[in-house]
Amino acid sequence: MPAINYATREINLxxxxxxxxxxxxxxxxxxxxxxxxxxxxxxxxxxxxxxxxTLFFDFMPxxxxxxxxxxxxxxxxxxxxxxxxxxxxxxxxKIVDVVVFVADSQEMRREANIESLSDLDVxxxxxxxxxxxxxxxxxxxKRDCAEAMPRAQLDADLNHRGAAVYEAIATRGIGVLxxxxxxxxxxxxxxxxxxxAAR
Numbered sequence: 656m657p658a659i660n661y662a663t664r665e666i667n668l669x670x671x672x673x674x675x676x677x678x679x680x681x682x683x684x685x686x687x688x689x690x691x692x693x694x695x696x697x698x699x700x701x702x703x704x705x706x707x708x709t710l711f712f713d714f715m716p717x718x719x720x721x722x723x724x725x726x727x728x729x730x731x732x733x734x735x736x737x738x739x740x741x742x743x744x745x746x747x748x749k750i751v752d753v754v755v756f757v758a759d760s761q762e763m764r765r766e767a768n769i770e771s772l773s774d775l776d777v778x779x780x781x782x783x784x785x786x787x788x789x790x791x792x793x794x795x796x797k798r799d800c801a802e803a804m805p806r807a808q809l810d811a812d813l814n815h816r817g818a819a820v821y822e823a824i825a826t827r828g829i830g831v832l833x834x835x836x837x838x839x840x841x842x843x844x845x846x847x848x849x850x851x852a853a854r
Contacts, residue, residue, distance in 0.1 A: 674757035682825035
C-alpha cells in the first residue's frame with residue numbers, strides 16, 4: 656500500500672528485492688544506487704545485525720512524472736536471503752508495492768531459487784496479501800556463469816505467473832536498471848488503476 660505525504664506532495668512506493676542468499680540482491684541495489692543521479696537519491700544504508708544485513712535507499716526518478724500532482728519516491732529494500740533469516744524477510748514484506756525476485760542462474764542454486772519463491776508467497780500471505788496480486792518482476796542474475804541454467808528451465812521453475820523477466824549480471828550493472836524500470840512501471844500502473852498490492 657503506497658504511503659502518501661501530503662506535506663511534500665509525494666507518493667512513496669516500496670520495492671522489495673527478494674531471492675536466495677548470495678543471488679545478487681545487494682549487487683542490484685549497489686549498482687542501481689551508483690547509476691541514479693545524486694540529486695534524486697538518498698544515502699545507501701546498510702542495516703546490520705549480528706547475523707544478517709538489509710540494504711536500503713530511496714530515490715525519486717526524474718522521468719516518471721507526477722500522479723495527480725504528486726511526485727513518486729521509491730524506497731528500495733533487499734532482504735537477507737539465507738533461510739534462517741525468515742523473520743527479517745517477513746518484517747520487510749509487511750508493506751510492499753512491488754517485488755523484484757532475483758534468481759541465481761547457477762544450476763547448483765536451482766532448489767534455493769524454488770524454496771525462496773515459495774517462502775515469498777508464504778510471507779506475503781501472512782501479511783494478508785494475495786501473492787498473485789502483488790506486482791512481480793523476475794530477474795535471472797549471473798547469466799555470465801558457465802553453469803547458468805537455460806532460460807527455459809528458469810521459466811519452468813519460477814515464472815508460473817507470466818511475469819516480466821530480465822536477464823542480468825548485477826555485479827557489472829547489466830540488466831539492473833531495466834529490471835528496476837519494469838518494477839517502477841508496474842508499481843505506478845497499479846497505483847493509477849487502484850489495484851495496488853491487493854490483500
